Amino acid sequence: MKSVSFAPVQGHTDAAYRHFHEKVYGTGVVFYTPFIRLEKGDIRQKDHKDITSYLNTNHNLVPQIIFKDEKELNSLVEKLKKENVKEIDLNMGCPFPLQTGHGRGASTIIKQELAENILKIIEENPSILFSVKMRLGLNSPEEWKVLLPFLNRVKLKHITLHPRIAKQQYAGEVDLIQFRNFLANSVNPVIYNGDLKTPEDINKITRLFPEIKGFMTGRGTLGRPSLISEYMEGNEWDKSKRIDKMLYFHKLLFDHYSNILCGDSQIISKIQPFWEYAEDEIGRKSWKAIKKATNISKYQTAVASI
Numbered sequence: 001m002k003s004v005s006f007a008p009v010q011g012h013t014d015a016a017y018r019h020f021h022e023k024v025y026g027t028g029v030v031f032y033t034p035f036i037r038l039e040k041g042d043i044r045q046k047d048h049k050d051i052t053s054y055l056n057t058n059h060n061l062v063p064q065i066i067f068k069d070e071k072e073l074n075s076l077v078e079k080l081k082k083e084n085v086k087e088i089d090l091n092m093g094c095p096f097p098l099q100t101g102h103g104r105g106a107s108t109i110i111k112q113e114l115a116e117n118i119l120k121i122i123e124e125n126p127s128i129l130f131s132v133k134m135r136l137g138l139n140s141p142e143e144w145k146v147l148l149p150f151l152n153r154v155k156l157k158h159i160t161l162h163p164r165i166a167k168q169q170y171a172g173e174v175d176l177i178q179f180r181n182f183l184a185n186s187v188n189p190v191i192y193n194g195d196l197k198t199p200e201d202i203n204k205i206t207r208l209f210p211e212i213k214g215f216m217t218g219r220g221t222l223g224r225p226s227l228i229s230e231y232m233e234g235n236e237w238d239k240s241k242r243i244d245k246m247l248y249f250h251k252l253l254f255d256h257y258s259n260i261l262c263g264d265s266q267i268i269s270k271i272q273p274f275w276e277y278a279e280d281e282i283g284r285k286s287w288k289a290i291k292k293a294t295n296i297s298k299y300q301t302a303v304a305s306i
Contacts, residue, residue, distance in 0.1 A: 007218025106166035223277035
């Protein structure tokens with residue numbers, strides 16, 4: 001069985017989501033926090049609240065950080081060490097212009113001076129187990145060739161590679177040829193990430209690349225929360241079982257948000273993203289009704305239509 005990771009997705013995989021996913025599906029996978037960043041010289045308050053939440057006690061969690069230079073990287077590592085963190089994932093793959101435009105995420109792949117500094121910081125922190133999540137490049141699918149020789153000089157837990165360039169975001173095909181080239185040239189274990197929506201998608205990747213350490217799924221599991229469980233069981237669930245479990249998961253999350261938030265608008269804005277990637281799973285009619293719901297009554301009616 002390959003290792004299984006749940007990818008971080010901003011606005012979705014917060015502590016509550018992770019907690020109740022583990023409670024309902026019990027997969028024991030490794031979860032990664034949505035990327036942690038600096039704000040006014042300190043860890044953003046929202047990020048700090050997420051990584052220190054009491055809801056994190058039932059699942060394996062690794063904080064992921066995003067940075068543009070050595071100063072930001074070192075500061076984040078030092079601040080997380082004070083939280084007794086033992087593992088840190090380096091985000092070098094975020095494709096969104098809001099991050100790449102400021103030199104973070106996938107923009108870091110081609111920064112050779114930064115790569116040298118990353119090695120130095122890793123070597124100076126032997127008590128921390130580091131991993132990297134990255135793309136093939138920012139603009140070119142061969143830009144990984146700039147970064148990989150540096151990463152080959154240190155011991156990493158693994159490198160998670162999403163075989164697209166940042167400019168694609170999530171459009172177009174994944175580049176499996178470049179993924180194979182990367183895999184052949186990495187001295188560190190490699191995890192595959194990208195377009196894993198069904199158990200067969202996962203099995204196809206593990207057949208194509210039996211030497212990978214494992215796989216990471218994010219949007220696929222948000223749309224089909226049972227995906228990891230199905231893979232681990234080696235048995236694809238029928239639709240009714242998947243929906244029943246999904247609705248139970250949703251109820252726990254909805255009840256949690258209802259208890260800690262105030263008013264329909266706050267609750268709706270927090271719970272509606274639960275369904276963002278689930279159109280194929282629940283059907284377009286229900287998906288659209290949920291998306292259009294403006295109060296709790298309309299929202300519950302829409303969910304009941306699934």
